[in-house]
Amino acid sequence: MKRLRGALLGIAGIVLLGVLWEGYKALAPAIGVKIGAITVLPRTSDAAMPHLATMLQRALDPVTAAAGSPPLWTAVLQASLFTVSIAAVSWVVGVIVGFLIATLMQRFRTAESALLPWVVLSQTVPLIALAPLVKRWGSLVHFGAFDWQDWMSVALIASYLAFFPVSIGALRGFASPEPAHLDLMRAYGVGWWRTYLRLRVPASVPYLVPALRLAAANAVIGTVVAEVSIGLSGGVGRMIIEFAQTGSSDPAKQWAPIFGAVLVGLVAAGAVALLGLALHKYRRNEVTA
Amino acid sequence: MSESSAELAVSVAEVGKVFPARKGGGVSALEAVSVDIAAGEFVSLIGPSGCGKSTLMRLVADLDSPSSGTITVFGKSARQARRDQDYGIAFQQAGLLPWRTVRENIELPLQLHGVGKAARRARASELIELVGLGDFGDRHPDQLSGGMQQRVAIARSLAESPRLLLMDEPFGALDEMTRERMQTELARLRAETGAAVVFVTHSIPEAVYLSDRVVVMSPRPGRIVQVLDMKLGGAEDRTDALREDAHFFERVSAVREALHGDPASAARARGAETR
Numbered sequence: 001m002k003r004l005r006g007a008l009l010g011i012a013g014i015v016l017l018g019v020l021w022e023g024y025k026a027l028a029p030a031i032g033v034k035i036g037a038i039t040v041l042p043r044t045s046d047a048a049m050p051h052l053a054t055m056l057q058r059a060l061d062p063v064t065a066a067a068g069s070p071p072l073w074t075a076v077l078q079a080s081l082f083t084v085s086i087a088a089v090s091w092v093v094g095v096i097v098g099f100l101i102a103t104l105m106q107r108f109r110t111a112e113s114a115l116l117p118w119v120v121l122s123q124t125v126p127l128i129a130l131a132p133l134v135k136r137w138g139s140l141v142h143f144g145a146f147d148w149q150d151w152m153s154v155a156l157i158a159s160y161l162a163f164f165p166v167s168i169g170a171l172r173g174f175a176s177p178e179p180a181h182l183d184l185m186r187a188y189g190v191g192w193w194r195t196y197l198r199l200r201v202p203a204s205v206p207y208l209v210p211a212l213r214l215a216a217a218n219a220v221i222g223t224v225v226a227e228v229s230i231g232l233s234g235g236v237g238r239m240i241i242e243f244a245q246t247g248s249s250d251p252a253k254q255w256a257p258i259f260g261a262v263l264v265g266l267v268a269a270g271a272v273a274l275l276g277l278a279l280h281k282y283r284r285n286e287v288t289a
Numbered sequence: 290m291s292e293s294s295a296e297l298a299v300s301v302a303e304v305g306k307v308f309p310a311r312k313g314g315g316v317s318a319l320e321a322v323s324v325d326i327a328a329g330e331f332v333s334l335i336g337p338s339g340c341g342k343s344t345l346m347r348l349v350a351d352l353d354s355p356s357s358g359t360i361t362v363f364g365k366s367a368r369q370a371r372r373d374q375d376y377g378i379a380f381q382q383a384g385l386l387p388w389r390t391v392r393e394n395i396e397l398p399l400q401l402h403g404v405g406k407a408a409r410r411a412r413a414s415e416l417i418e419l420v421g422l423g424d425f426g427d428r429h430p431d432q433l434s435g436g437m438q439q440r441v442a443i444a445r446s447l448a449e450s451p452r453l454l455l456m457d458e459p460f461g462a463l464d465e466m467t468r469e470r471m472q473t474e475l476a477r478l479r480a481e482t483g484a485a486v487v488f489v490t491h492s493i494p495e496a497v498y499l500s501d502r503v504v505v506m507s508p509r510p511g512r513i514v515q516v517l518d519m520k521l522g523g524a525e526d527r528t529d530a531l532r533e534d535a536h537f538f539e540r541v542s543a544v545r546e547a548l549h550g551d552p553a554s555a556a557r558a559r560g561a562e563t564r
Contacts, residue, residue, distance in 0.1 A: 180384035183352050189372045190401050198401065202388050282388040284431050 018052055025049050050252040058252035059259075072253065076236065076260040083223055083235035084264045090155040091219040091268070094162025095212065101163070102170035106200065107192065112171075123164050127157050131229035150232045157230075158222030162215040169211025173204025205282035212275065216268040224261055236260040297364070298453050298485035299326040299349055304358030306344055306511075317510035318344045322358070324504055324513060328452065331479060331486045333496035333503045335544065341511025342489045343457050349487060350378055350455050362453065374402065376453040377446030377484075381461040383438035385430040385445075392417065392426040395444045402449070416444040419478065436467040443475070447482060454479075454486045460495065469532070472498055476527035493548070497521070497540045498531065505547040515547040 025044045033041035042048060050058075059076070062069035101119065105112040127134070134157060138148035177199050185195040227237030236257045243254035276283070306319040319341040326332045334342040347353045348360055351367040362370035370376065377398075385394045395413045404412075417426050420440040430438055439459055446454055460468045476499060479486055490496050496503045497519060505514045519540055521531060531537050 178382065178384065180380045180382045181386070183347075183350075183380070184378070184384055185401075186352055187350055187371060187376075187378045188398050188401050189374060194401060198397070199386070202386070205388075281429075284387045284429055 021049070022052060025051070047248060047251045050255065054252045055255045055259075058250070059256045072256050076239065076256045079234065079236045079239045079257060080260040080264050083220075083227065083237065083261070084267055086151055086155050086227075086235065087158060087216075087219045087223040087264065087268060088271075090158035090223060091162050091216055093155065094159040094215050094219060095166050097159065098163035098166025098211075098215070099170050101167045102174060103196070105167075105171050106174040106196070116171075119164065119167055122160070127160050128225055128229050131157060131226055135230050150230055151234075153230050154223055154226040154232050154235075157226040158219045161218040161222040165211040165214035165218065166208070169207045169214075170204055173207030174200040176207060177203045202282050205279050209272075209276045209279060209283065213269065213272045216272045217265065220261075220265050220268050224264070236264060296328055297325050298328045298330065298362065299324075299487065300361045301325070301345070301349070302359050302361075304345070304348060304355045304360060306341065306348060306353070307356045319348075319355075320510040320512055322511065322513055324516065326485055326487060328363075329483050329485050331488065331499055331501045333488045333490055333500040334506060335490055335493065335496045335503055336506030336511070336514075336548065337491070337508050339511075340506040340508040342491075342506050344511065345506075346455050346457050346487055346489050350376065374398075374449055375451060376455050377449065377451040378455045379439075379442045379446045379457070379459045381458040383430070383435075383442040385438055385441055387430050390427050390429055391422060391433070391441050394430070394441055395448055397445060398448045412448060416447060419447070419481070420444045420474070434467075436463050436471060439463065439471065440474075443478070447478070447484075450482070452484050454484050456486065457489045458491070459488075460492075461490070468492075468495070469529070473527065473529065475499060493541055493544050494532070497537060497544055498527065503544050505544060514550075517543055517547060 032043040059073040141148040224237040227235040239257040307315040351371040360367045399409045
């Protein structure tokens with residue numbers, strides 16, 4: 001019953017968004033609302049705000065007028081799959097790196113003092129802007145049969161955004177066991193490693209799950225944006241840019257990859273939610289006396 | 290080590306503990322504390338808050354180290370005794386791991402020390418029966434009452450059949466009814482296991498009911514004021530009837546007087562309490 005209600009509310013939210021879109025388009029003037037020379041509300045022309053039905057119709061039509069061109073929605077789905085795969089890789093890399101950094105900081109107090117400021121500072125570096133540099137450094141990497149690919153640059157940038165919440169969340173989680181638990185482990189005469197494995201890691205899960213969710217969001221955003229700045233084709237990020245260039249003649253087309261990007265985000269959030277369910281037993285809270 | 294000290298469970302000799310304070314100096318928590326606890330003996334440490342009774346227990350457990358003096362446990366250094374797992378320990382907070390079931394919590398020390406799965410299971414089942422949690426083996430701590438959680442903690446402390454149990458106000462957070470029931474059960478468990486017990490409490494009746502000897506401590510710095518023999522008989526005598534016994538009341542008064550200093554001032558304190 002509760003679940004049904006949640007689903008209904010979710011659907012109602014989407015419907016409301018659609019009603020707002022169409023309602024604004026119907027009521028506001030086509031040139032938008034201006035105060036002096038400044039446009040404070042967007043234009044509602046078909047080029048700026050296509051009807052929802054037009055967007056849907058466009059998604060079902062072929063990508064281009066060329067013969068044998070597939071329907072737009074399949075192309076978008078394919079691009080979304082491409083993007084979500086890169087986001088998944090960068091999420092995994094980010095989670096592993098974040099977890100390792102947090103472990104290092106937990107193990108050595110000096111590592112915490114030395115690393116934590118850099119971890120925080122790392123997120124102020126506009127790596128998106130450095131994307132061309134990352135691409136060039138990548139192109140210098142060869143060993144054996146291995147060659148650096150452009151998608152790896154994208155994954156690297158996205159994982160750079162994903163590792164941060166994990167390292168902070170895990171560090172807090174590792175420090176969360178009660179003093180009595182730590183006393184107990186000491187009384188059992190077990191060292192750092194087994195205390196870490198049996199106490200700190202399981203105790204960190206309640207802190208880790210929200211961090212993993214943030215990391216997933218960061219990985220998706222990082223992937224989409226890095227696709228654009230690296231110039232990697234095949235994903236939704238690049239597709240949004242490409243289709244935007246045909247915006248004046250085919251305004252509904254660019255909305256399809258935007259919905260594709262939304263879909264990627266939903267899939268990522270759903271996957272982490274499933275992971276959270278699987279870790280359910282570590283998310284109980286002890287009720288004391 | 291001599292023969293006689295080998296029979297001792299715990300020997301505390303001239304132990305002091307100073308905690309570093311912010312403004313130089315330091316806070317003296319214990320001063321010149323000496324006490325011997327025989328194998329199989331039940332000794333309570335009692336005193337007002339801040340008298341260092343918990344500190345003393347932590348020193349015996351090697352969770353802290355003394356600033357002066359020596360502590361031996363079964364003739365070994367406290368550190369060695371901890372490494373050899375010569376004691377089981379329980380705290381005021383049950384300290385159960387919330388993601389583990391009752392059974393898994395009891396198995397924790399065994400698992401950490403590499404006991405095989407089958408042996409672990411068997412031992413856990415035995416202990417679950419022993420503490421009367423028969424049907425709760427697969428529950429999680431958040432599904433248990435405070436008293437039940439504490440039973441699990443006690444079962445866990447008994448997992449490796451230690452000859453010494455260290456308990457820091459294990460019933461401190463329980464209501465009076467549950468508390469008395471747990472005391473009776475602890476007396477029974479102790480009789481069944483034959484372990485020596487160091488029991489920290491601030492409840493006089495609890496200390497008298499359970500102990501062979503009660504160590505009365507005074508605060509700032511923590512010192513032993515008096516060690517009182519209870520002579521209330523063996524475990525078979527530690528029944529609810531004992532709580533109504535005249536000898537029990539007499540011992541309770543003796544501990545109270547020791548806590549308040551001389552009998553006269555103790556009487557004044559009692560008077561003050563009743564006014």
